[in-house]
Amino acid sequence: DEDGWDDEGEGGGVVLDSASDEHVNYELMESFEIDPDGGGEPEQPNVYAATNLKDGVLGCLEELQATAKGYVSSNFTDPSTPKHHKLNSLLLLPFTALRFASVPLTAPEEYGRGSLFLSTLCWPFWVEFYALWEHDTVLGWGTIFFMHASAAVAALLVARHCPVRRGDDPLSPPMVFAVPLAILGFVIAATWIDFVADELVAALQYVGVVLHIPSAVLGLTVLAWGNSVGDLSTNISMAKRGLGNMSITACFAGPVFNFLVGLGVGLHLLANKSGVSSVSITFGPAIWAGLAFMLLNCVMILAAGLVRGEGFIPKEYAYLSLAIYVVYLLTCLGLEFGGV
Numbered sequence: 001d002e003d004g005w006d007d008e009g010e011g012g013g014v015v016l017d018s019a020s021d022e023h024v025n026y027e028l029m030e031s032f033e034i035d036p037d038g039g040g041e042p043e044q045p046n047v048y049a050a051t052n053l054k055d056g057v058l059g060c061l062e063e064l065q066a067t068a069k070g071y072v073s074s075n076f077t078d079p080s081t082p083k084h085h086k087l088n089s090l091l092l093l094p095f096t097a098l099r100f101a102s103v104p105l106t107a108p109e110e111y112g113r114g115s116l117f118l119s120t121l122c123w124p125f126w127v128e129f130y131a132l133w134e135h136d137t138v139l140g141w142g143t144i145f146f147m148h149a150s151a152a153v154a155a156l157l158v159a160r161h162c163p164v165r166r167g168d169d170p171l172s173p174p175m176v177f178a179v180p181l182a183i184l185g186f187v188i189a190a191t192w193i194d195f196v197a198d199e200l201v202a203a204l205q206y207v208g209v210v211l212h213i214p215s216a217v218l219g220l221t222v223l224a225w226g227n228s229v230g231d232l233s234t235n236i237s238m239a240k241r242g243l244g245n246m247s248i249t250a251c252f253a254g255p256v257f258n259f260l261v262g263l264g265v266g267l268h269l270l271a272n273k274s275g276v277s278s279v280s281i282t283f284g285p286a287i288w289a290g291l292a293f294m295l296l297n298c299v300m301i302l303a304a305g306l307v308r309g310e311g312f313i314p315k316e317y318a319y320l321s322l323a324i325y326v327v328y329l330l331t332c333l334g335l336e337f338g339g340v
Contacts, residue, residue: 049163056159063114063164101194102126106178108170113162116173120181121155123188124148130191134198154181200226216286216336220329248313253296278279285335293328297321 023200050056075081075089089096105111124147131137139147145316158181170177204218231254238247267279304317 043135053156053160056161057117057156059164060114060117060159067112067114083133093335098126099111103188103192104181106173106182108172111170111172113158113164113173116162117155117158119150119185120158123184124151127191130195132254134191134195167315197227214336216284217333220286220332220336244313270293286332287326289335293324293331297324300324 050059065243076086088157100115101118101122102125104116104123107118124144127147128139128144131139158173158177162177163171173181201223204223205215207213208215208218235247235250238244238250248274270279271277301313301317305311305313308314
């Protein structure tokens with residue numbers, strides 16, 4: 001037809017490239033719908049998937065090429081792009097490319113069949129590097145073969161069955177792919193966070209040694225702020241959407257997870273690596289001050305919500321919480337430098 005789509009029916013067909021008159025084997029993923037305002041003419045569906053493996057793989061490679069060209073154009077060759085943005089993009093390019101090639105993303109706003117194909121195929125390379133770099137572990141040949149074989153099969157299935165959308169409308173893969181790949185993406189993202197966190201701590205220790213800044217001060221300020229930026233943005237976003245209970249719950253659930261799971265797993269790994277059954281830990285004044293201010297904050301939230309707010313936390317409490325944090329920070333800094 002005139003739009004370049006072969007009108008063979010509702011459930012399937014081929015895409016006709018009007019420029020070259022070549023048929024590319026794709027099947028429609030959405031049925032034709034009758035437009036009530038268009039005189040009964042069917043609307044052209046804009047979601048399709050390959051009908052054979054070869055076309056699916058070739059389509060993924062074309063999408064990856066288009067994605068790379070778009071990234072280069074928007075970050076480097078576009079005259080309107082500021083020079084500092086170009087420099088920043090250039091410095092981040094190796095890490096951006098590695099994340100793009102190793103973390104499967106299935107969310108509608110992030111999904112792309114080509115990118116999902118690449119990350120599903122390449123994630124074992126990142127796992128091998130992570131195991132060697134972070135844990136000094138060389139994976140066995142059986143494990144390596146199993147990871148690469150399963151990744152290759154999954155990537156081919158993605159290329160063959162996952163949909164492609166014409167246009168910029170949000171899209172996600174079928175649930176049979178979305179669920180396991182989302183879990184895999186979560187695990188790979190956790191390894192990335194662990195890798196970046198270790199390098200960040202090493203960099204902070206170097207800065208502290210060079211500038212003679214106590215490590216506790218860096219932990220109270222730079223490291224604490226950087227570690228909490230993600231939670232801060234997420235909680236603010238939920239609060240703006242009216243999900244106050246979820247936001248407040250997340251504020252408390254995050255530290256609880258860090259205390260119980262983070263410390264528990266960390267101490268377990270340390271004990272196994274060092275070969276000791278117990279680890280001596282000293283609670284300094286700053287830690288006791290942190291515990292005291294945490295308890296104070298909890299009591300103040302209960303008082304503000306149950307007594308003053310009658311079940312609701314008033315917005316004026318935001319100023320009080322900020323004031324408590326400033327006093328806590330000044331107190332800890334004073335304790336570290338011996339002035340308090």
